[in-house]
Amino acid sequence: MSNRHASIAMHGLHEHAAAHNVPRIAMLRKLKKTAFIFFALLLIASAVIVGFRQIHATALAASNAENSKQFVYFINPKAGSPAKKLLLPGTLQGYTETPIYARVSGYVERWYKDIGDQVQKGDLLAQIDTPEVMQQLAEAKASRAQTEANLQLAKSSFERWKALRQKDAVSQQELDERSNSYNLAKANLDASEANVQRLTQLVTYNKIVAPFTGLITKRNVDVGNLVDAGNGGAPKALFSIAQIDPLRLYVQVPEAYSPDVQQGMEAFVSLAEMPGKKFKGKVVRTSGAIDPASRTLQIEINIPNSDKKILPGSYGSVELQTKERAEVATWTLPNNAVLFRPDGVMVGVVDDQGRVSLKKITIGRDLGVMLVVTSGLEITDKVIINPSDSLVNGDLVVAKPLPAPVKAATEGGKTEAAKTDGTKTDGSKTDGSKSDGPKAQDNKPQDTKESGALTTPKSSSNVRSPS
Numbered sequence: 001m002s003n004r005h006a007s008i009a010m011h012g013l014h015e016h017a018a019a020h021n022v023p024r025i026a027m028l029r030k031l032k033k034t035a036f037i038f039f040a041l042l043l044i045a046s047a048v049i050v051g052f053r054q055i056h057a058t059a060l061a062a063s064n065a066e067n068s069k070q071f072v073y074f075i076n077p078k079a080g081s082p083a084k085k086l087l088l089p090g091t092l093q094g095y096t097e098t099p100i101y102a103r104v105s106g107y108v109e110r111w112y113k114d115i116g117d118q119v120q121k122g123d124l125l126a127q128i129d130t131p132e133v134m135q136q137l138a139e140a141k142a143s144r145a146q147t148e149a150n151l152q153l154a155k156s157s158f159e160r161w162k163a164l165r166q167k168d169a170v171s172q173q174e175l176d177e178r179s180n181s182y183n184l185a186k187a188n189l190d191a192s193e194a195n196v197q198r199l200t201q202l203v204t205y206n207k208i209v210a211p212f213t214g215l216i217t218k219r220n221v222d223v224g225n226l227v228d229a230g231n232g233g234a235p236k237a238l239f240s241i242a243q244i245d246p247l248r249l250y251v252q253v254p255e256a257y258s259p260d261v262q263q264g265m266e267a268f269v270s271l272a273e274m275p276g277k278k279f280k281g282k283v284v285r286t287s288g289a290i291d292p293a294s295r296t297l298q299i300e301i302n303i304p305n306s307d308k309k310i311l312p313g314s315y316g317s318v319e320l321q322t323k324e325r326a327e328v329a330t331w332t333l334p335n336n337a338v339l340f341r342p343d344g345v346m347v348g349v350v351d352d353q354g355r356v357s358l359k360k361i362t363i364g365r366d367l368g369v370m371l372v373v374t375s376g377l378e379i380t381d382k383v384i385i386n387p388s389d390s391l392v393n394g395d396l397v398v399a400k401p402l403p404a405p406v407k408a409a410t411e412g413g414k415t416e417a418a419k420t421d422g423t424k425t426d427g428s429k430t431d432g433s434k435s436d437g438p439k440a441q442d443n444k445p446q447d448t449k450e451s452g453a454l455t456t457p458k459s460s461s462n463v464r465s466p467s
Contacts, residue, residue: 070397074350074382077331077373086260086320087368090251092269094242094312095302096212101237102227103205106130113239115219119210125239126208128227133206137199144192147185154178154185214243217312242312245305249281251318252296256365260322261286267301268319271310278319279303279310330364331373337383338363338371339391347377348384348391356384356395 111126113119161178164170218240221227228236249269253261263285268278281303290297301318303310339346339358346358361376377383384391385402 070388070395072348072350072387072397072399073385073402074399075334075337075385075402077333077377077379077381077383079331079379086253086257086322088251088253088318088320090249090269090301090316090318092247092249092303092310092312092314092316094214094217094244095246095248096214096243097217097312098211098241099218099237100125100208100211100239100241102128102208102229104128104130104133104202105227105229106133106206108221108223108225108227108238110223111219111221113210113216113219115216117216118214119216119241120213121210123210124207125210125216126221128206128208130203130206133199133202137196137203140192140196140199144189144196147189147192151182151185151189154182158182208238210241212241212243214241216240217242244308244310244312247303247305247310247312249301249303249316249318251299251301252291252294253299253320255290255295255297257320257322258290258297261297261299261320266321269301269303269310269316270319271314271316273314274309283320331377331379333371333373333377333383334385335366335369335371336386339387339389347381348387349381350384350397350399351382354396354399356391356393356397358391358393 106128109127109129113123113125119125158175158178158181161170161175165172165175216239218237220236221238227238261283263283265283267281267283269281270278281301283299284302285300287298333347337347338361339348341358344360345363346360348356349359350356359376359381362374363371364374365372382399384397384399
């Protein structure tokens, strides 16, 4: 059969199939190679991604560990000094101050003293026109004259009936009636006389005079004003007068400091309008009792004011020198170092290994920004400043000493800052280019017309424009 196929030029089936499978085998080999390369690249990419993720996770863990650390500042408590300054507010007032009211009603006829005038006791301040009171006085005098006439009539009738009674011409009852009429007339005359004296005295009140030597601090009336008699309140006071030498100052001392304030001790008063000056005074008296509402002791301080420099009504700060109890050791801490816990007032103390321990303390006095501690501390303790409310015993912290406050360097009272033209102190500009710096300045003196003076050129960081 095969020979027959060969004789008729026909190939075998297996030879024909083999001839057709050659391109397919090559394609399969190429696909296998491509797949291998793809999977290799995929493995490499996966390894790179896993590596980056591992690096990121490591960096994140390190960052979290760094952020989880508590960084704190600490200070060492200072031993309390034997003398402390106690600062308390107060308002200065005249040694004697009083408003002056009208004693009679009427119209202001004239005033003679104004605010700021120094007056002596008895000086005339104002005069009031009182026509109604004058008429009442005239009426009272006329009534007194009538009463005197009635008294004369009652007296003569009584004497006449008394003589008739001796002759038994009238009854005793009639004589008693005349006697009572005479006594009544005398009483009426006394009442009329008292009324006249009252109105006479009232008329003298139309002249307003100074009750003591002092300074007129207020004048609330003018010519023609209608004034009412009596204490009508502050708005109806005609004048206010104050004795300003010496001045008086009342201060409320906290109960904790009351044992240290004694009569006769010195006090110094500072005023905001006179910075740098202190006026010496003396504690002249104390109330001797603690006010249960405010828990304070009221004291009075007198300040000499012969030169009249201190004005009454000024707000002042009183400085008192108090002493610590010698038998009690004390330390001072800032008030931002304490923690208020249910067990009491505590502070956080850190050791050399950075481990925190809470110590209970006893506060003796509150000095404002500073606290006086009487127990619970040692001079070597490292007390944490601004501790967290969540701070507990055993916490690990990174502690550093509290740095001292840095004062900015000033020149002529002004802080040197960056120049407004964008030039830095090293001669470079903010845009990255270099400026000419001192070379841009001419070394010749410049005539400033505004100031009329010659200025010496300086470096660009100190050049100022003419004022």
